Amino acid sequence: MNKKIKKILSKKNKSKIVCLTAYSKSIAKILDKHVDIILVGDSMANVLYGHKNTHKLTLDNIIQHTLSVKMGVKKTLLVVDMPKGSYSNTKFALKNAQKVMSTTGCDAIKLESNKKNFVIIKKLIKKKIPVMGHIGFTPQFKKKFKVEGQTKREITKLLKEAKLIEKAGAFSIVLECLSADSANLITKKLSIPTIGIGSSKYCDGQILVTDDMLGISGFYPKFVKKFANLNRVIENAVKKYTREVKLRKFPIAKNFF
Ligand code: KIV
Numbered sequence: 001m002n003k004k005i006k007k008i009l010s011k012k013n014k015s016k017i018v019c020l021t022a023y024s025k026s027i028a029k030i031l032d033k034h035v036d037i038i039l040v041g042d043s044m045a046n047v048l049y050g051h052k053n054t055h056k057l058t059l060d061n062i063i064q065h066t067l068s069v070k071m072g073v074k075k076t077l078l079v080v081d082m083p084k085g086s087y088s089n090t091k092f093a094l095k096n097a098q099k100v101m102s103t104t105g106c107d108a109i110k111l112e113s114n115k116k117n118f119v120i121i122k123k124l125i126k127k128k129i130p131v132m133g134h135i136g137f138t139p140q141f142k143k144k145f146k147v148e149g150q151t152k153r154e155i156t157k158l159l160k161e162a163k164l165i166e167k168a169g170a171f172s173i174v175l176e177c178l179s180a181d182s183a184n185l186i187t188k189k190l191s192i193p194t195i196g197i198g199s200s201k202y203c204d205g206q207i208l209v210t211d212d213m214l215g216i217s218g219f220y221p222k223f224v225k226k227f228a229n230l231n232r233v234i235e236n237a238v239k240k241y242t243r244e245v246k247l248r249k250f251p252i253a254k255n256f257f
Pocket residue numbers: 021039040041042043044081174197207208209
């Protein structure tokens with residue numbers, strides 16, 4: 001087993017697993033010094049490309065950004081999201097996942113559960129492609145946002161789905177926007193780590209979209225804490241630059257040849 005994945009597994013019930021997304025080398029280089037997992041998320045569709053959902057992102061988009069991210073990663077586990085439609089059947093999933101792994105040198109792929117693709121996960125793992133699962137609010141398959149696991153019936157269904165993903169061989173699982181009760185139960189019942197986003201403090205780890213937590217994406221739902229306000233920082237720098245160019249204060253002798 002990949003050493004980096006072993007390390008992630010060993011953190012279960014010991015220390016929290018810290019994860020963030022990256023789409024470029026410059027951000028990945030910073031994250032690499034601090035986090036356990038970097039995800040090249042298909043959230044780039046919304047964040048970078050301005051799409052209203054993640055559905056039109058292509059495998060080539062994901063591969064291009066992963067190649068950039070990979071240049072900034074030395075030690076962190078690098079996981080790559082499979083875009084919608086790229087794993088719609090076992091044969092296609094294997095071909096595309098192998099392409100992502102071999103062209104980018106990433107460590108694992110993530111795919112969203114549609115409650116039917118357990119066999120696909122199993123096949124990828126058999127072919128030595130480590131898989132991270134993803135349940136709850138799965139934007140590739142669900143049209144309307146809803147917090148999942150709010151009734152006993154829903155919690156039972158989510159637990160069953162999580163267990164099937166574990167049984168298929170996934171090394172961890174993202175829980176997106178689950179009730180605290182369901183996230184807690186699933187985290188206790190699984191032996192693989194759970195990574196929460198909007199799913200309470202009970203998960204084994206946490207993930208956020210980096211652009212959201214840096215205050216640059218403009219998307220700040222309840223589960224996002226803005227750890228910085230980069231929009232303001234960037235705007236101030238741009239204003240200062242504009243002023244200095246107009247006032248002929250930049251460039252001065254030391255800025256040119
Ligand atoms: O695409 C993404 O960034 C994700 C995280 C939100 C888990 O899937």
